[in-house]
Amino acid sequence: MQLSFRATQRLYRALTAAVLVFAGIFALFPLVWTGLTSLKQNSDVITAEMQYLPHNPTLENYFELWSRKSFVTLFGNSVVITVLTVSLCLLVGTSAAYAFSRYRFTGRNAALVGFLLIRMFPMVLMLIPLFIIMRNLGLLNTRIGLALAYTTFLLPIATWMLKGFFDAIPPDLEDAARIDGATRAGAIVRVVLPLAAPGVAATAVLTAIAAWNEFLFALMFTTNEASQTWPVGLHLLVGEEFNLPWGLLSAGGIISILPIIVFFVLAQKSLVRGLMQGAVKG
Amino acid sequence: MAVAPADRRSGLSLLRSHWPAWLDLFGWVGRISETRYWAWLMLLPGFLLISVVIFYPVISGIWLSLHEYNLLRPARGQPFVGLQQFIDLLDDEKFWLSLRNTAYFGVFNVVNPFLLGLVIALALKRAVRGAGLVRTLILMPWFMPSVVAGHMWALLLDSRLGVINDILVKLGLLESYWPWFARTETAMPAILLVGLWRGFPFFALLLLAGLQSISQEMYEAAAVDGANALSRFRHITVPLLLPVIVVAITLRTIAVVNSPDLMIILTGGGPGLATHVLSFYAFQTAYATFDFGYAAALSVVMLGILIFFTLIYLRVAGVDRD
Numbered sequence: 001m002q003l004s005f006r007a008t009q010r011l012y013r014a015l016t017a018a019v020l021v022f023a024g025i026f027a028l029f030p031l032v033w034t035g036l037t038s039l040k041q042n043s044d045v046i047t048a049e050m051q052y053l054p055h056n057p058t059l060e061n062y063f064e065l066w067s068r069k070s071f072v073t074l075f076g077n078s079v080v081i082t083v084l085t086v087s088l089c090l091l092v093g094t095s096a097a098y099a100f101s102r103y104r105f106t107g108r109n110a111a112l113v114g115f116l117l118i119r120m121f122p123m124v125l126m127l128i129p130l131f132i133i134m135r136n137l138g139l140l141n142t143r144i145g146l147a148l149a150y151t152t153f154l155l156p157i158a159t160w161m162l163k164g165f166f167d168a169i170p171p172d173l174e175d176a177a178r179i180d181g182a183t184r185a186g187a188i189v190r191v192v193l194p195l196a197a198p199g200v201a202a203t204a205v206l207t208a209i210a211a212w213n214e215f216l217f218a219l220m221f222t223t224n225e226a227s228q229t230w231p232v233g234l235h236l237l238v239g240e241e242f243n244l245p246w247g248l249l250s251a252g253g254i255i256s257i258l259p260i261i262v263f264f265v266l267a268q269k270s271l272v273r274g275l276m277q278g279a280v281k282g
Numbered sequence: 283m284a285v286a287p288a289d290r291r292s293g294l295s296l297l298r299s300h301w302p303a304w305l306d307l308f309g310w311v312g313r314i315s316e317t318r319y320w321a322w323l324m325l326l327p328g329f330l331l332i333s334v335v336i337f338y339p340v341i342s343g344i345w346l347s348l349h350e351y352n353l354l355r356p357a358r359g360q361p362f363v364g365l366q367q368f369i370d371l372l373d374d375e376k377f378w379l380s381l382r383n384t385a386y387f388g389v390f391n392v393v394n395p396f397l398l399g400l401v402i403a404l405a406l407k408r409a410v411r412g413a414g415l416v417r418t419l420i421l422m423p424w425f426m427p428s429v430v431a432g433h434m435w436a437l438l439l440d441s442r443l444g445v446i447n448d449i450l451v452k453l454g455l456l457e458s459y460w461p462w463f464a465r466t467e468t469a470m471p472a473i474l475l476v477g478l479w480r481g482f483p484f485f486a487l488l489l490l491a492g493l494q495s496i497s498q499e500m501y502e503a504a505a506v507d508g509a510n511a512l513s514r515f516r517h518i519t520v521p522l523l524l525p526v527i528v529v530a531i532t533l534r535t536i537a538v539v540n541s542p543d544l545m546i547i548l549t550g551g552g553p554g555l556a557t558h559v560l561s562f563y564a565f566q567t568a569y570a571t572f573d574f575g576y577a578a579a580l581s582v583v584m585l586g587i588l589i590f591f592t593l594i595y596l597r598v599a600g601v602d603r604d
Contacts, residue, residue: 024415102321238433246437
């Protein structure tokens with residue numbers, strides 16, 4: 001079949017539009033439906049005739065969630081653990097990433113590849129020994145214990161991302177600062193870090209999202225409600241009730257993705273760039 | 283990081299003017315930074331942390347796979363059993379089923395999102411109006427907690443209140459509501475649908491970056507030579523995108539083989555053993571029965587599988603060459 005140039009162009013444009021519309025709907029439909037469900041009373045969720053839009057929209061579910069004592073604990077735990085993980089990964093990761101970016105030393109390549117290989121280890125393989133170590137050190141059911149466990153998979157990624165951002169900053173700038181009398185540490189603090197700030201922010205955001213979302217370690221390393229994280233609490237909420245409180249669950253889902261959306265809006269551009277760096281070299 | 287560039291500059295220069303005094307307090311850091319120990323000092327915290335949280339656990343995990351160790355039977359201690367647990371694996375029907383399910387799950391949970399992601403990346407590359415918005419929106423499924431994603435789909439596919447069931451019945455495609463996750467024949471496909479939803483943004487984004495790095499001139503030159511769109515795709519896009527494709531696929535395969543999240547949240551490996559994959563088996567053995575020795579042996583088998591994909595990744599990504 002031969003199509004004229006203009007007809008082909010029009011066909012392509014229509015196809016592109018169709019694909020993008022489909023992608024948008026497919027990505028967002030579950031979210032929109034969850035949002036709608038969170039605004040329904042339970043009696044409107046369980047009906048003979050499906051209600052597409054809530055007939056009596058209400059924020060009841062959100063209020064009820066908020067009033068549950070466990071909610072505040074779970075949410076608080078997640079926030080503290082996320083902050084601890086991000087701080088740990090940024091402090092240690094920045095330092096290592098700078099050394100990898102600026103120095104050439106024996107074993108550098110091996111170490112870099114090693115850092116990358118770490119994320120190929122089965123999580124379950126780490127899970128068991130880490131459980132034993134944490135039990136022996138009394139770190140089970142503690143926030144710092146979980147934050148430490150999260151660094152197993154987040155520190156290597158953070159380091160690689162940060163190294164990519166440091167590589168993009170010309171060493172000449174540091175050299176200039178050092179000729180002006182700054183020490184190397186001074187040049188790092190005054191020249192490199194400010195220039196790398198968007199990259200550091202993106203790394204922080206990515207680390208924060210991953211720590212906020214983590215489920216497997218949190219499930220294994222916590223045994224009581226006081227120390228559980230938000231995703232684990234949400235999961236166990238399903239386990240213990242026969243008639244699922246869908247309105248409540250949906251409200252919980254929506255609340256837990258709000259911080260992610262905020263993070264995302266804050267650092268979208270450098271986040272995408274950083275992700276590329278972590279995944280494909282260069 | 284949220285402030286406009288102009289604000290950031292003035293904020294930073296404000297901070298900078300305070301830094302010299304601060305640095306004098308830590309002048310010794312500056313002096314050490316001029317010595318040849320500095321690089322090692324900067325690497326030290328990272329290596330210490332990695333040794334404690336990664337190397338030690340991995341080695342001790344492999345060690346455990348050679349020992350019998352059940353947390354619930356402390357009296358039996360940790361006797362060395364050599365390869366016995368691996369030999370037990372060979373006779374374990376659950377293991378073979380899990381292996382088969384892992385292959386099934388691994389292949390389709392990578393290929394489906396890859397194909398959809400490729401189509402979307404090609405569409406996004408055409409930079410029509412609204413493409414930027416779509417590019418941002420489709421990232422949401424990827425950045426969602428697996429628990430929330432699981433619940434969303436459990437609700438959508440619920441056997442009594444699922445909206446997808448309702449739509450399918452209204453369209454006449456389904457006679458009555460279908461319990462997707464509770465039936466052997468549809469449990470894995472339903473999980474694969476959730477996996478497709480979670481996985482396609484990763485591929486779309488990565489492949490888009492790859493597409494954008496292919497120079498436009500090549501396409502123009504080929505068009506001048508009379509190549510049509512299909513042959514341009516076959517002879518320019520595919521070969522130049524191939525490294526990115528292989529890297530994306532191996533990375534995703536590793537992630538998918540590694541993670542039992544969806545099975546824990548949605549099916550518990552069931553119904554029967556329909557969604558019982560290796561990562562779930564290992565997790566369940568450790569989490570529910572506390573048979574750490576056997577769970578470690580299962581993880582070591584997974585390690586072998588993952589190393590295989592890692593080697594492919596290293597070859598293609600060329601990270602070992604600098």
